Amino acid sequence: MQQVPLGRTGLQVSEIAFGGIPIQRLSHAEAVAVVRHCLDAGITFIDTAHGYGTSEERIGEAIRGRREGLVLASKSPARDGETFQAHLEQSFTRLGVDYIDLYQFHNVATAEALEQVLAPGGAMEAALRAREAGRIGHIGVTSHNLQMAIKMADMGIFETMMFPFNYVTREPLQELIPLCQRNGVGFIAMKPMGGGMLEDATLSFKYQRQHAGVVPVVGIERAAEMDEILQIWADPAPLSTAEMARIDEIVARLGTRFCRRCDYCQPCPQQIPISTILNIKSFAARMPAERVYGDWGRQLIASAQSCIRCGQCEGRCPYGLPVPDLVAEYAGWYHQLMAQHAGQGV
Ligand code: SF4
Ligand code: SF4
Helix, strand or coil, X not given: CCEEECCCCCCEEECCEEECCHHHHCCHHHHHHHHHHHHHCCCCEEECCCCCCCHHHXXXXXXXXXXXXXXXXXXXXXXXXXXXXXXXXXXXXXXXXCCEEEEEECCCCCHHHHHHHHCCCEHHHHHHHHHHCCCEEEEEEECCCHHHHHHHHCCCCCCEEEEECCCCCCHHHCCHHHHHHHHCCEEEEECCCHHHCCCCHHHHHHHHHCCCCEEEEEECCCHHHHHHHHHHHCCCCCCCHHHHHHHHHXXXXXXXXXXXXXXXXXXXXXXXXXXXXXXXXXXXXXCCHHHHCCHHHHHHHHHHXXXXXXXXXXXXXXXXXXXXXXXXXXXXHHHHHHHHHHHCCC
């Protein structure tokens, strides 16, 4: 695994980053072992978040005694300075470190959210103070909204941009990735496997590999997953004609069903979290069981059932997704999953 520069941060990172969402599903000891396995395999870039439950503390234990040479990234959804500061302190404690290389504003998806971050007393002020004090190294941002991401990558204040990018979600290739490269903003590719929707790791990582200057972050639950990805990555051969044809076939099949989580379809008059429901399979596969089957899941299904099929979301989705049908379909799938779980008496 080679080291590559992350934009103009001056950081050198492994070509693939470890994503810390799925380890929440494991026992503490299993999670620590998975992280350590990835470090042993040459991963030096680890991404987690204040909001990923137990992820930070598990990573913290895994890196104890071997912090040197690692690039640690975390993030906070806070928009105001006080909450951001509190999250940052918690991240230090949970990770067991006194310095975090990259701290990101988590999912800045709207102009209002950005305004709050940048307002006097907002999260950016707190982040700048922390960077000046030498407690964090760099300030980044994550988003699912392409127009917002383009705007933020051009502001000269965010050093990294984490955004979904895979062979179905190719839109960043047009403007966002070139812009990040021109501006020296490190581009971190979220969801290289489409949040679990793209099952063939070979296609996904060969596709990532042929885009220089893009660092994919992959959520890892089992050591074997990282081994498989690293094996694919070690082969420099570009996608073959047959593999490209297979990608085209998958894109054609998924194109009108694949939700990018951009939230352009909002606001829903029923306040249905549409993109969460349309990505429920991915969430269900990555989140701890108590959340999947607990209040969070039940509330999600209840909200889906309040859809009045007004069609507003469908008119706004730039990808032409049949949104109300998909809301009903995925809610139905989730309902069945919950029923099975209840039937198992777990
Ligand atoms: S069709 Fe349903 S999900 Fe879409 S905006 Fe209307 S109520 Fe919301
Ligand atoms: S349904 Fe369409 S507009 Fe809404 S989040 Fe998904 S891709 Fe974006």
